Amino acid sequence: MQKKILIIDFGSQYTQLIARRVRELEVYCEIVPYFKEIDYTDLLGIILSGSPYSVNDTDAPKVHLETIVEKVPVLGVCYGAQYLAKHYGGKVENTDKREYGRAILDTTAGAESVLFKDVLDNSQVWMSHGDTITELPPKAKRIAGSKDVMNVCFEWKDKPVYGIQFHPEVYHSTEGKKILANFLFDVCKCKPEWTSEAFAEESEKQLREKIGDDKVILGLSGGVDSTVAAMLLHRAIGKNLTCIFVDNGLLRKDEFTTVLKDYEVLGLNVIGVDASDEFLENLKGITEPEAKRKAIGNTFIDVFDREAKKIEGATWLAQGTIYPDVIESQSVNGPSKTIKSHHNVGGLPDFMTLKVVEPLRILFKDEVRRVGRSIGLPENFIKRHPFPGPGLGIRILGEVNAENVRLLQEADAIYINGLIEEGLYDEVWQAGTILLPVQSVGVMGDERTYEKAVALRAVTSTDGMTADWCHLPYEFLAKVSNQIINQVRGINRVVYDISSKPPATIEWE
Structure with a gap:
């Protein structure tokens, strides 16, 4: 031990x-x-x-x-x-x-x-x-x-x-x-032995001993947590790992296609599933944040279970659960009052008979990144910003529908690409755009508009437990605001979120 x-x-x-x-x-x-x-x-x-x-x-x-x-x-x-x-x-x-x-x-x-x-x-x-x-x-x-x-x-x-x-x-x-x-x-006479290289080596050994010749299914998200978990398992059990990447219709613009191509380079066995219509159908009329999370989570389980049954002989489900997920899901006062549902904490529904394996359960986010580097994961995965499990579904305040998803994807793509082009992306822990459930008056040319507003969010953090808002250059924010308003029909106002965690959270829902 x-x-x-x-x-x-x-x-x-x-x-x-x-x-x-x-x-x-x-x-x-x-x-x-x-x-x-x-x-x-x-x-x-x-x-x-x-x-x-x-x-x-x-x-x-x-x-x-x-x-x-x-x-x-x-x-x-x-x-x-x-x-x-x-x-x-x-x-x-x-x-x-x-x-x-x-x-x-x-x-x-x-x-x-x-x-x-x-x-x-x-x-x-x-x-x-x-x-x-x-x-x-x-x-x-x-x-x-x-x-x-x-x-x-x-x-x-x-x-x-x-x-x-x-x-x-x-x-x-x-x-x-x-x-x-x-x-x-x-x-205490401790020795400095807790290194990413030592963790990776020991983790692979334990995974081989625990899983043996069994088959494992893992749900990929494109994020660093699930990717590092997949690579550790791939190194430990090779072809006995099958990854499933579900498009819930709430990913960033073109993310489903680009991430699948990235995974091909890593040599992972990945099945891509487009279930976007199913997710949007199950979100109709739902506006309450926790209800949206549950609807998205339940739909994911249905889709994932359906696809998992096609893989013969699978007995394990791997998840990218990390330590902050575990900590935030417990309380020193007994059962925790829910701040938000964690889609990857708490086991599986009764009808899914797979055993659970969580290679990263004891790691903080920055430790996950160090482990990823120690096993040779490309930097485009290592440096990818955290993205919520429910995706854009909790960045659309109010009802989630195809038109709102389109608006947010277009605005978010301008913002994220702008951060990359200006060399600001790596200075930010997490950035995203939020579609607000308000409309405001605007003027475009000689016409009066009454369209939607978006909020830009960018924070610095180490592991997501606490976070400060980023002091992005005014010139950059002005440029992005102008691009969004000019290029995304349906949005005429952009604001910037300057609240920190605590008391706010990183996501709005």
Whole structure:
């Protein structure tokens, strides 16, 4: 089994970022909700995350700390640190010494602590806590403070247990990654073995052992996730993999044809299925976003099941599920309130008897890209922007019909091709056009128009968990707007979306 670090999630918005920082240091880690039973096999250490709760709340999340600290080294971050302090006899209070944002870390008291090895004194850290540890437990000693808070960092006197009230995982904590590295390598004795090459090699070996001579079907989308999954399987089982690429009528302009040609170059066995009329028929009259997702998902299952039955002897279904899909589909408070349906999370309907294999289930998006490069996948696949499973169906606000799809495809093609031509495409994590359910007055020549509007969306991100809107040049936006309005009959207004995630999402639906 893979040796790992476990991150216990108490509900913090930064938990996924802790995991990404650990993996950037080439150490494998997993996130589990606090109520999940811990398997200590091959576990090298535990990080306790932050939380929106106060440790003094009656319903604050808890774990069995006595067992944890006896088994492995522990690092408590923010809530995790306060929980350690309170549980073992310290005091955590809501005082006027709350800290939010930047602070300067004074490590004079703990200059010899392994946690601060090669860490510059008076470095900037990022605070986000209303409660404060006002008194340390008898087991602990103070190793750092700040101008306003005495006990910012502490460590146990006799065990490898550490608490820090700031967030080392965020960019604004300038020495945060070094502090994490000290915990991982000097305290937990981790080795930097989590590389894309090592993952690819081990993944192919496990796939061969798991699948044997069975046949596998995989639904391709044209995106990097399903393509990397397909290539790993292709390398592992060769001709026993059959890929199905379904045209749901909601792809980008000409994408079905161009992607099929790209897959031919890779040597994959791909069956192309044009089911666009079937999808559009099943979307008639539906405007509610979640209902659209379900209609598209259900139709895909019907089409895919129909095509899969034509492949004799297939016993496995492969999916391009990645780690953010898994994380967003669970909750530290039990069953998650649905933000959006993930088309590739949650298994299969009862009538599909195929077993599921998910080669990328433990990877973040940027890790998927690195694995793709390590196995020689062409850059046009690696750099392709993420595209939602329901396609343009959730970028058409309101009813999805052939005319709205045509309008959006034409406008989107101008936008995406413009990004490529101006050398901006690779600077953007994800870009797309949204057809709005509004009409506005315009003037073209001497005529008054009353036509539709589109919104352009472009964000920067690393894995899609958070995202900032892109500051595209005004000149570029003006040029694209002019082209769309002049060339796409039916659209007379273009706007640009400048909201970030959170609080917005990347997609509008």
